[in-house]
Amino acid sequence: xxxxxxxxxxxxxxxxxxxxxxxxxxxxxxxxxxxxxxxxxxxxxxxxxxxxxxxxxxxxxxxxxxxxxxxxxxxxxxxxxxxxxxxxxxxxxxxxxxxxxxxxxxxxxxxxxxxxxxxxxxxxxxxxxxxxxxxxxxxxxxxxxxxxxxxxxxxxxxxxxxxxxxxxxxxxxxxxxxxxxxxxxxxxxxxxxxxxxxxxxxxxxxxxxxxxxxxxxxxxxxxxxxxxxxxxxxxxxxxxxxxxxxxxxxxxxxxxxxxxxxxxxx
Ligand SMILES: NC(=O)c1ccc[n+]([C@@H]2O[C@H](COP(=O)([O-])OP(=O)(O)OC[C@H]3O[C@@H](n4cnc5c(N)ncnc54)[C@H](OP(=O)(O)O)[C@@H]3O)[C@@H](O)[C@H]2O)c1
Numbered sequence: 505x506x507x508x509x510x511x512x513x514x515x516x517x518x519x520x521x522x523x524x525x526x527x528x529x530x531x532x533x534x535x536x537x538x539x540x541x542x543x544x545x546x547x548x549x550x551x552x553x554x555x556x557x558x559x560x561x562x563x564x565x566x567x568x569x570x571x572x573x574x575x576x577x578x579x580x581x582x583x584x585x586x587x588x589x590x591x592x593x594x595x596x597x598x599x600x601x602x603x604x605x606x607x608x609x610x611x612x613x614x615x616x617x618x619x620x621x622x623x624x625x626x627x628x629x630x631x632x633x634x635x636x637x638x639x640x641x642x643x644x645x646x647x648x649x650x651x652x653x654x655x656x657x658x659x660x661x662x663x664x665x666x667x668x669x670x671x672x673x674x675x676x677x678x679x680x681x682x683x684x685x686x687x688x689x690x691x692x693x694x695x696x697x698x699x700x701x702x703x704x705x706x707x708x709x710x711x712x713x714x715x716x717x718x719x720x721x722x723x724x725x726x727x728x729x730x731x732x733x734x735x736x737x738x739x740x741x742x743x744x745x746x747x748x749x750x751x752x753x754x755x756x757x758x759x760x761x762x763x764x765x766x767x768x769x770x
Contacts, residue, residue, distance in 0.1 A: 513591035521720035570620035597698025614657035633676035642740035685737025
């Protein structure tokens with residue numbers, strides 16, 4: 505897979521895992537994140553796989569910086585074949601207890617942070633009939649308690665992807681959407697609490713979580729097979745089937761297990 509790929513938010517976690525798989529498959533990769541030291545360390549680690557790994561430190565929620573990221577790939581390689589919109593932050597807390605700014609921050613990161621690189625990359629992806637992939641979450645299939653900003657931001661990616669698929673149906677761009685289940689996290693991963701402060705998430709090593717390697721492989725499969733939707737984890741698949749058919753039953757089941765969901769998403 506000799507492609508040129510940009511993975512937003514790839515200095516750690518799932519984004520880094522996707523970048524690694526792309527490099528192993530023979531692609532050239534532009535990493536991205538806001539923390540330069542972390543990016544440098546990740547690049548150094550991935551250089552062991554391939555020399556074709558570069559990074560641009562920028563915030564994808566800023567329109568000029570997003571454009572800079574896309575132009576960086578063009579300046580470097582003259583083409584873009586794959587854009588994986590992976591940047592995302594989660595939130596905790598009920599709607600009633602949340603500060604309004606939590607919604608703004610989560611939507612800006614997860615939705616606007618995916619829209620901006622997409623807008624700037626579109627003309628280049630048309631030239632290569634490339635892939636545009638959005639990293640959603642099983643929390644984006646239906647609204648869940650205590651996660652409303654996150655669910656809404658991830659659900660918004662679905663309608664974005666649907667619109668683009670139709671708008672670009674003649675241009676040959678592949679648009680993929682991956683619903684990721686609960687996955688391993690790197691140390692010090694942050695979430696936004698109801699009052700707007702950052703909280704460090706608990707380690708997931710003793711919880712049932714998908715491996716980053718597994719998720720990254722599935723993202724590559726989505727790209728190679730040019731699939732629209734890839735749903736990961738058993739609960740994700742069950743939810744995706746049940747929700748459109750029996751929404752009221754799903755709601756009742758979720759109300760019953762409200763406490764458990766709160767615990768699992770910590
Ligand atoms: N982990 C899970 O269980 C899980 C489950 C379902 C879906 N997902 C989704 O998978 C994606 C990755 O999750 P993760 O757990 O790997 O997250 P993570 O460990 O927090 O990593 C996020 C990455 O994005 C970068 N980033 C954040 N905001 C950015 C911005 N505005 N501009 C540029 N880079 C930015 C971070 O680096 P800097 O902070 O240095 O910018 C980091 O490299 C997210 O969309 C998430 O919603 C994760």
